[in-house]
Amino acid sequence: MSSAVVALLSILGVVVGAFLQNYLAKQNNESKQLLDSRNQAYVDFLEAVSLVVAAQRLGKKEQEIEQLARLTHAKARICIFGEESVVRKLASFWAAGASLETESEILAFTRFCLDIRRSLGLKDKELLIGEVSQLLFAIKPPRS
Incomplete structure (x- = not known):
């Protein structure tokens, strides 16, 4: 094989490798951004639920309304970014x-x-519904 062909194949290999690396890095970055958006929506929703319940129990209507707005925003983001299930x-x-x-x-x-x-x-390994209910609400439902 001539040195020109070897050089051409080497350059072609570098170019293909660079494009492939760029493509995979872009895919990885998009997946990470989606996961970050999803996680933040979940956290914001759970936090807003807690704050709404606390405001309701304390009778703080203004705080309840403010947290309901946050809850609605987080719910919308879950609808956009959340997994289907x-x-x-x-x-x-x-x-x-x-x-x-x-x-x-x-x-x-x-x-x-x-x-x-x-x-x-x-x-x-097991369905944690009992443990999660106990931790969140101090109740333990029967296993279903």
């Missing part, structure tokens, strides 16, 4: 009433939280 569980929680006052609402919220865990790649 998480969006479905959020819709189930909302359909159940979304006030965290009844057993069905609490169970729907707990399932929503567990689905967030799964969407983040956490592989639980």
